[in-house]
Amino acid sequence: MGAQQSPPREEAPRRLDASMDLLNNLRRDALDPSYAEAAAIHGGRRRGPVLFPALLVVGLLFGLAVASTWRTAPAAAQDRAAVIERIKATEDRIDELRGRAAGLGEEVRELRRSAGTLTASEQRLADELGPASGADPVTGPGVRLMLDDGADAAISGSRVVDADLRMAANGLWAAGAEAVAINGHRLSSRTAIRNAGGAITVDYRSLTRPYTLEAVGDVDALRTGFADTDGGRWLTGLRDHYGVGWRLDRAGQIRLEADPGLGVDRATPVR
Numbered sequence: 583m584g585a586q587q588s589p590p591r592e593e594a595p596r597r598l599d600a601s602m603d604l605l606n607n608l609r610r611d612a613l614d615p616s617y618a619e620a621a622a623i624h625g626g627r628r629r630g631p632v633l634f635p636a637l638l639v640v641g642l643l644f645g646l647a648v649a650s651t652w653r654t655a656p657a658a659a660q661d662r663a664a665v666i667e668r669i670k671a672t673e674d675r676i677d678e679l680r681g682r683a684a685g686l687g688e689e690v691r692e693l694r695r696s697a698g699t700l701t702a703s704e705q706r707l708a709d710e711l712g713p714a715s716g717a718d719p720v721t722g723p724g725v726r727l728m729l730d731d732g733a734d735a736a737i738s739g740s741r742v743v744d745a746d747l748r749m750a751a752n753g754l755w756a757a758g759a760e761a762v763a764i765n766g767h768r769l770s771s772r773t774a775i776r777n778a779g780g781a782i783t784v785d786y787r788s789l790t791r792p793y794t795l796e797a798v799g800d801v802d803a804l805r806t807g808f809a810d811t812d813g814g815r816w817l818t819g820l821r822d823h824y825g826v827g828w829r830l831d832r833a834g835q836i837r838l839e840a841d842p843g844l845g846v847d848r849a850t851p852v853r
Contacts, residue, residue: 716770753813
């Protein structure tokens with residue numbers, strides 16, 4: 583009986599990437615493992631000495647920046663206070679000169695009347711046009727319109743701007759005002775109401791809130807008629823939609839000085 587032969591062994595299936603073994607080995611072992619070990623040893627030793635000086639430099643720069651800010655802050659505050667003081671002194675000086683100009687204007691008018699340079703009809707015309715044009719002061723019963731920003735500054739449109747004051751003044755004129763002033767400054771046909779540097783100016787003089795408009799005229803007509811004017815409806819819309827506050831009250835007897843910026847550019851002698 584012949585020797586029994588063992589059954590043939592089944593070979594393991596060949597990997598699809600068997601032919602790529604050489605390339606895989608080159609890619610995996612391109613760098614000798616000893617290099618990685620040495621880099622890990624030396625890198626761990628150097629990280630501490632390098633990181634500490636870097637943190638020290640950053641801390642030093644931060645400290646210098648903070649110290650510089652502390653040193654310059656008082657100087658900046660002093661400069662700002664000095665500028666505000668100069669502005670206030672200049673505005674006080676302007677108010678003084680405006681008062682002198684108003685007084686001198688009154689003297690000129692009295693001299694003109696006493697000199698008799700105008701005929702009776704011309705004097706009557708001058709007396710009528712002077713108050714209406716803003717060249718002469720006006721005294722009489724009137725109303726006072728107070729206007730201020732809305733309580734919530736976060737609401738867009740809650741801040742009073744120059745256009746709002748122009749609308750309010752035009753509303754008073756439309757309601758029958760004979761003369762109007764904003765924060766004591768008499769308005770005339772040559773008065774400029776503008777925004778400048780975040781502030782409202784009247785003839786280039788900055789105003790502070792709340793804004794006060796005074797008008798001389800028939801009090802009852804002004805109080806009842808203002809709401810029906812474009813200016814009254816404008817302010818009502820500002821109050822309803824943006825929270826802008828305003829109110830119109832009786833003011834009793836008030837005096838509005840002449841517009842100090844109103845002058846004569848050209849004149850023709852009367853023959």
